Amino acid sequence: MDKLLSPIEQAELVGILKKPEELIYEQKQRYFFYGAIITCALALGGFLIYKSVEKNKQNNAS
Numbered sequence: 001m002d003k004l005l006s007p008i009e010q011a012e013l014v015g016i017l018k019k020p021e022e023l024i025y026e027q028k029q030r031y032f033f034y035g036a037i038i039t040c041a042l043a044l045g046g047f048l049i050y051k052s053v054e055k056n057k058q059n060n061a062s
Contacts, residue, residue, distance in 0.1 A: 011017040018026075
């Protein structure tokens with residue numbers, strides 16, 4: 001016969017409550033995702049600034 005589980009054990013079994021190791025893993029994943037987004041945004045911003053400066057140089061040279 002199965003033993004009766006406490007409410008906390010039931011929640012962990014179902015996946016409502018997460019263990020500290022799982023929370024740390026999810027936090028690392030989130031930081032990696034945010035880092036990737038920020039890196040892409042900075043690269044795109046730098047590219048747009050570069051293009052704007054190049055266009056300005058061409059207009060001034062004309």
